[in-house]
Amino acid sequence: MSNETSLKDALAYDKTFDCVQCGYCLPACPTYETMEKETHSPRGRINLIKMAAEGKASLDDLKEPIEKCLGCMACTTVCPTDVQYGDLLEAAKETLEKHETKTKTQQKTEGFLFGSFFPSSSWMNALGQATWLYQASGMQKAARALRLTSMAPLHLGEFEQVVPAQPSPKERKARSRRVKPDGTPAAKVAFFTGCVMDSVFFETNQNTVELLRLSGAEVILPENQTCCGALHAHAGKTDMAKEQAAANIQVFEEEDVDYIVNNAGGCGAKLIEYDRMFEEGTDWQERALAFTEKVKDISEVLVELDGLAFSKDVPKTITYQPSCHMTNVQRVTRPPRELMESIPGLTLKDMDNPGFCCGSAGIYNIVNYNDAMDILDVKMADVKKTSPEAIVTTNPGCLLQMKLGVQREGQGESVEAVHLVDLLMEAGPRSRN
């Protein structure tokens, strides 16, 4: 096979021809809106992939436009010819990753992050515990008073300010991995806890289990589950993402459950695509398909079980920032709204252009900080027009990004950013069974 043919295969060249250059996707693309360059639009990226596959552009020419793509998939929702942009993006990322020359330090850092850190619940727990120690011991206060946080690399000092208070190691340890339903059993579910969700938003995960329990579900939290693989796939590490998928399939098929529930839009989007990661017709693909058929977002399951009633008014005006991956990949749109509309006293005000990504996109806001903040500023302008007391979302990255947005606007005291699950808990949920 010639180099050109193998590059064409690697870059999914054939799929580039589905693009008819109409440009309908341009106004939907956040990076085109903020960067105003054709190369940072969906159409421009597809053309560059085609040119790189034909040898008319180098992989170096492709690198920046692909790295600056959020992967939000807003372009796929307006494309009249159903271009498989997700496949093209993933193929480009994998190709760039394979061709990139990395220093030993880069290799070691990435090897640790993607091979050991994200996949390990022990490491993620350790991160949560270290954060608790930092917050509870007074170190956080001292670091802020001495302005040490502003010296942290990669703007991590700004993210440090929006990380919620962490539970103590004792509280983490006390978590039950098998929870009986309240009242008549209505379903048996396994909870996919997520690596970032479980580390940074542990309390939201606990609330998720509680809402499921009150809805009549028996809830199991399989111990050896691992990261969904989305972070690996975003970084072009497709083989590693596949390893995560295989590990999760194995763990969850040990439990005979009706649903595999998650509460993170980005994770859910990866989980429902597991079957596409394995070769067609193989045993692994069949197992992956059985897995994906059970995957559901928490909002879908709560609506389906219809087992919650609320005892408290939540007299707040809120706006909803839907997770791009939940909307554009999972295509879950109605259930979160139904749940918000069922909360007594709540006013939901829609912002303009809710489908415009908030700029979080996995670790995009860390590695492309300035671009992510430009995108966030556009989002916050729309948020502010609704004068909300809370911004509600359904993904850990979006949640941190919205907290950051509120802080950047100087509204930290008057506006909160919350996960839908935590908002439901504020309304005093009880079982209708």
Ligand code: SF4
């Ligand atoms: S995935 Fe999002 S950022 Fe990337 S090209 Fe499509 S709309 Fe633009």
Ligand code: SF4
């Ligand atoms: S909308 Fe679809 S077909 Fe039209 S330019 Fe964008 S990707 Fe190509």
